[in-house]
Amino acid sequence: MIRFLLKRFGIMVTTLFIIATATFFLMKLLPGTPYSNPDKLSEQQIAMMNQKYGLDQPVPIQYARYMGNLIQGDLGVSLHYKGRPVSQIILERIGPSALIGFQALIFGSFIGLALGIISALKPNTLFDYGSVTLAVLGMSIPSFVLASLLQYYIGVKLKWLPPGLWESYTSSLLPSLALSVIVIATVARFIRGEMLEVLGQEYIMTARAKGVTEWGVVMRHVLRNSLIPVVTMMGPLAVGIITGTLVVEKIFSVPGLGEQFILSIMSKDYSVIMGVTLFYSALFILTVFVVDVLYGILDPRIRETEGGRT
Amino acid sequence: MNRPILAVDNLEVSFHTQSGIVDAVRGVSFSLQKGETLAIVGESGSGKSVTAKSILGLLPKQIASKRAGKIIYEGKNILEFSLRKMQALRGAEISMVFQDPMTSLNPTMTIGKQLMEGLYRHRKVSKAKAAQKAVEMLQMVGIPNAEERVNTYPHQFSGGMRQRVVIAMALACDPKILIADEPTTALDVTIQAQIMDLMRNLQKKTGTAIILITHDLGVVAKMAQKVAVMYAGEIVETGPVEDIFYRPMHPYTRGLLQSMPRLDAPRDEPLIPIPGFPPDLSHPQRGCPxxxxxxxxxxxxxxxxxxxxxxxxxxxxxCWLLDERANHRDRLVRECREVSDHG
Incomplete structure (x- = not known):
């Protein structure tokens, strides 16, 4: 198990390194400068600023310098917000994003599981058709369209929930709801399919032949075996949520990390772009890792082969 | 004769399929005495598995559209039982072993837990008692290191060992009837013999009646006292095992016996197949299938x-050949003798 973890950790660090490199050079291809009104600055002023932030150096040197700092855990300072460290900006901004994301993921998973399980247990009923239709809709409507609709009808017309900004806890509900629809749809569709397949397996008939009640069959035999593939889905879903926040935060004017990310790209705030990208990537890689570990816990067959003898 | 422990009377099962209604079982009747082994033989699609599964009510309701007839277990028609009553019966009174041990065990549950599940359900025993009984059952079916093996998962067992586990599970609550649905079909020949020996020994020990579903006549000869030959959803011939093997009356039974490979036959002698295919049960014809x-x-x-x-x-x-009016009767009798002389 330890060998497995070490190997995985090595792969994770390598991945991050590659992402950092690619992002750095791609970012340097962006046209424009980090200064808000470059037309009003004299050439001398620009040269001075460039020198101060090391932007007068050739790109490979800048890259080497950045990576050197990165290895020491230093994400640098913002070019846009006078010398504020990038890590501090991320920490300040992550709160709302994390709240929205987690809420969407957890709420979405629960509702999705409930819908999917009931559908699978009562296949080809009105409920089943309803939830399958809902799932297809939920997967095909982009979250930003849904976010705008929710904002307009629930926030502006009905005034049930605040349509934007970040003032109280209730402000987080609409963005979470907008993000959770894709989770509900994906999880419901997936667990329905998996459960129907597992229900057709012979070991389910074995369990029934033992006299196990339908409740016991579902709880002890069907659910666990159907959850395994669903857990794999959670990785990409969590990533979808992370990228989803980028747009949804903008629509609801939530001061989250996603909004900051977009702002920093607009203003060519190089160090913030790098920092946030790396942060998102690390989050993604970590999610995939957690999913893999969970997979092993749920499925004894994987434990044996990947984690060595347990 | 004693009152049978199980009597199936004119059982009919139909399925809804895309090509229409299929009458898979068309009026099957048989009875089973206490401690007896009845073999149901027939080729694929003859309705033997469906018959077995409908005894325990295990056919999916959405597909099995019609069930008629009676299944009398200890004086009660269990075909009319509610799901709850059936669940109390399954595993405790009548249990079942399925064909493929590679798929009939839950891959994410230890075999100990799978063994204990039925005990909890039917015997209301404590956890320690159930765990102890699980180990005993594994020992009884000949699994070495049973104390350690209870905590392992099905994928850590070979096919033959898994089938032993499945048999242990089926017998955990001392059922009166064990239905074995082709229990050796998916196993190697050498393992097949071991499993059959195991089932025979366990039957001697426990006195469980067995309904053995198979298409292997060699297994039938070793295990069964009574045989029912199924064809196209019907029992076309039934009787004591000696009669079926040495005095078969139905041409289909004779065909089955002739298509069986034998060790004493010359090596270049081809097997005699039964020509043609079983009938399509979604379009049943008139007359003999x-x-x-x-x-x-x-x-x-x-x-x-x-x-x-x-x-x-x-x-x-x-069979119409058995009718007094059939003019082929002499030939039929003659051929029956020839087959029995071979055996």
């Missing part, structure tokens, strides 16, 4: 369904 494949077919066979003819001590067959 075996008529299109039968070498002795008469006009009457295609027009009318043959009535059961019983000779002596429960040997019955449904």
């Amino acid at each position: 075996f008529a299109p494949r039968c070498a002795h077919v008469m006009k009457v066979c295609n027009a009318f369904f043959p009535l059961p003819k019983e000779t002596h001590n429960g040997h019955m067959a449904k």
Whole structure:
């Protein structure tokens, strides 16, 4: 198990390194400068600023310098917000994003599981058709369209929930709801399919032949075996949520990390772009890792082969 | 004769499929005495598995559209039982072993837990008692290191060992009837023999009655006292095992016996297959279902369904050749003798 973890950790660090490199050079291809009104600055002023932030150096040197700092855990300072460290900006901004994301993921998973399980247990009923239709809709409507609709009808017309900004806890509900629809749809569709397949397996008939009640069959035999593939889905879903926040935060004017990310790209705030990208990537890689570990816990067959003898 | 522990009377099962309604089981009747082994033989699609599964009510409701007839267990018609009553019966009174041990165990549950599940359900025992019984059951079916093996998962067992586990599970609550649905079909030949020996020994020990579903006549000869030959959803011949093997009355039974490989036959002697295919049960024809494949077919066979003819001590067959009016009768009897001389 330890060998497995070490190997995985090595792969994770390598991945991050590659992402950092690619992002750095791609970012340097962006046209424009980090200064808000470059037309009003004299050439001398620009040269001075460039020198101060090391932007007068050739790109490979800048890259080497950045990576050197990165290895020491230093994400640098913002070019846009006078010398504020990038890590501090991320920490300040992550709160709302994390709240929205987690809420969407957890709420979405629960509702999705409930819908999917009931559908699978009562296949080809009105409920089943309803939830399958809902799932297809939920997967095909982009979250930003849904976010705008929710904002307009629930926030502006009905005034049930605040349509934007970040003032109280209730402000987080609409963005979470907008993000959770894709989770509900994906999880419901997936667990329905998996459960129907597992229900057709012979070991389910074995369990029934033992006299196990339908409740016991579902709880002890069907659910666990159907959850395994669903857990794999959670990785990409969590990533979808992370990228989803980028747009949804903008629509609801939530001061989250996603909004900051977009702002920093607009203003060519190089160090913030790098920092946030790396942060998102690390989050993604970590999610995939957690999913893999969970997979092993749920499925004894994987434990044996990947984690060595347990 | 004693009252049978299980009596199936005119059982009919139909399925809804995309090509229409399929009458998979069409009026099957048989009975099982305490401690007896009844073998149900027939080729794929003859309705033997469906018969077995409908005894425990295990056919999915959405597909099995119609069930008629009676299944009498200890004086009660269990075909009319509610799901709850059936669940109390399954595993405790009647249990079942399935064909493929690679798929009939839950891959994410330790075999100990799977063994204990039925005990909790039916015997209301404590956890320690159930765990102890699980180990005992594994020892009984010949699994070495049973104390350690209870905590392992099915994928850590070979096919033969898994089938032993499945048998242990089925016998955990001392059921009165064990239905074994082709328990050795998915196993190697050497393992097959071991599993059959195990089942025979366990039957001696526990006195469980067995309904053995198989298409392997060698297994039948070793295990069963009574045989029912199924064809196209019907029992076409049934009787004591000696009668079926040495005095078969139905041309289909004779065909099955002739198609069996034997060790004493010359090596270049080809097996004799039964020509043709089993009938399509979604479009049942009039008359005898075996008529299109039968070498002795008469006009009457295609027009009318043959009535059961019983000779002596429960040997019955449904064939027009057995009718006094059939002019092939002499030839039929002669051929029966030839087959029995071979055996």
